[in-house]
Amino acid sequence: MLSPDTRQMRLIKGSVFVLALMPLVRLVLLGAQDRLSANPIEFITRSSGDWTLYFLCITLAVTPLRRLSGWSWLLKLRRMLGLFTFFYACLHFTTFIWFDHFFDLPAMWTDILKRPFIAVGASAFVLLIPLALTSNGTMVRMLGRRWQLLHRLIYLIALLALLHFWWMRAGKQNFAQPLWIAALVAVLLGSRVVGWWRGRQR
């Protein structure tokens, strides 16, 4: 069984941090070379949305992977991965209020009410905020058992994010990508149900 010491763990965390920044670095590099397609804003919106979903799946994969491999140190990466999910979600939301509506809040509000897929995405984002705010050690200790309860919201968030993506693609019936992300989320959430079921059997 792999069990890194403190120094190795620091190295692993550092590498994951740098890797997790790559999607942003890519956008910055493409932007600097004027290669974000003819519609750079749409490109950034799509890319940040995609990466929010990917990081959500990676974060959700930590627990099942730890169970399968027995590598408990994986758990030490979970907070950072969760915060990267929030980071890309912030980027995604920023493109919406900045580029799509240019900070015209009434127009944004009308848009949220008029188009359910935006309402669903926005609620997933709002629900992420308390999770990000309570991610530090102090809050974990302060909240105790309630912390875990609160952070189970991530399952709901995953479903809302998926629905948001699915609905967006429904306009053109282009479901290949939402389908495989849905399959992945189903497996990740399914592993929780299985874990819970086995816990009850004991």
Added chain:
Amino acid sequence: MPTKRPRFIEPLPSDITPRALFESRRQFLQQIAAGSLAAGGLLDHAFADATAPRAKLVARANPAFAAKDKPTSFEDATSYNNFYEFGFDKGDPMRYAGGLKTQAWTVRIDGEVKKPITLDIDSLLKLAPLEERLYRLRCVEGWSMAIPWIGYSFAELIRKVEPTGNAKFVEFTTLSDPKQMPGVGSRVLDWPYVEGLRIDEANHPLAMLCVGMYGQTLLNQNGAPVRMVLPWKYGFKSAKSIVRIRFTETQPQTAWNRSAPEEYGFYSNVNPDVAHPRWSQATERRIGEDGFFAKKRKTLPFNGYPEVASLYAGMDLKKFY
């Protein structure tokens, strides 16, 4: 009690990349390999640079149809396209349309007409004097361009085939050939792509049969060799790479309307007051102009072509969207 641990279900490769697409990529790679063996030369047609200059087209600029807008750059207009026969991504048409063979192209014109005819592309080029018209293009997705198209009013062709009294609509059919069009393998739409107009819409001088852009013949990714351009309607109404034009008595079943009738109406006139479930239609982003630090511009009724309004007098445009 030992139970099976949950296992990750591998998605099939075909779930991720449509079969037709990866086959075309393989074919592309094979041809590249073959081409390098044959010292280039053989590939110049099939996989030519998609944005390479085409044959020059001489056309007189028609001031009556010259929008005040700044023309979108040639590069943007030929690299950012919706043409699902070649894939979903905006860059796919440029990437995959290189293999479309547009030389021996014919268009069948029939249905409710006295003189049904099959025209090749040369006859279409000579059917009426070519005009250059700078038209605004508004996509249903909320972006827009201004493109100098070359062609003539579709009414010229209508006159030539003499519709019968029963001709109430015109139906346009796009080529659907999975060998040349990797996106046709997908199930997004019921291929071939079909679009349609009411005959009075088709007769409006703004409705253009288009054979060129930016002073040259059409690029494949923009609907070569012949397409419609209907500047007061969302872009998808303008059928590309047309192989058949049929005059009908009943309203044509159009591709997007069949796929999602509550989202894409038969008329699909540009209308800032009728929101689409996915895209607010109140504003638009002009490609190449409205950047990071500008508010999007307001979308105008009929995309700023009020002269077509009389076609819809008395109609509830919220109902007939």
